[in-house]
Amino acid sequence: MTTTTMHPLAADYLDRLEHAARRLPRGERRELVEDISAHLTEATNANMSDAEALTVLDRLGDPEEIVDAQLPEEPYRVDRRGAHEWAAIFLLLFGGFLFFVGWVAGLILLWSSRAWNARDKVIGTLIVPGGLATVLPLMVVTGSTQHCVSLNGGPQRCTGGPSTVHNILSIVLLVFLILGPICTSVYLARRAR
């Protein structure tokens, strides 16, 4: 890069541009910095006054604005969420309560929709298979291991209850099984927009 004849303010501008351009792919970033660097080499020199150099930089514009112009324009957004997509989201979340068949129907709707890409579909399938209904068997298992006896009408003694570690793990799993499907539904609804 030739910065020998460039004004110091221009060199500083170029640093800011390089920083702003970090969000671009490497090839585009290099080309943009090269182009602006060539522009500054043409338009400024080390002997010009600060005021003259600042005028050149003002005309060039803010580095962020130049990088924004390099980014692809936001495509015109169409809401792709029709009855098909809403049904898929609803069934993935609650369909498991219908003997699991509802969730499978939701899965078919998910994979047949064009509103989501493959990654969204994999997320929708794996987090969490069965949707909210998956939490039910877990609640039954954790609630059934404790045995309590009362001898001769004395105070009740309980044995076989879950350990503290077991309790914590159950709560974490419970939270995941409830929040996972809800977050996935929100994610799918947003991605289809």
Added chain:
Amino acid sequence: MVAIGEGVISQLRRGVLEFCVLALLRDDERYGFEIVRALSEANGLVTTEGTVYPLLARLRKEGVVETTWRESPSGPPRRYYRLTPAGRSLLDAFMTEWSRFRDSVDNLLQTGALT
């Protein structure tokens, strides 16, 4: 007097800018700085010169211009831009459309009626 929103003008400018670049290259190849300054000096076409470079990169990617490096008499080599045959056809097509569009709008603005 009612002011026209800056958004309207900048949209119009954005819509025609790439064809202005192609028109600048119709007869001769030019290097980036030359193109940017020519657009900047045409009243109101470019407000931030730096944003022309991403446009030039896009035109190259689309195959309507191509580039060559040439030595400069002063300083580092320059990237020169010139029209490709596809760019020339695009410019011709735009010129036909533009004169039709301009005539319709002019006529409507002046007479308040469509021809």
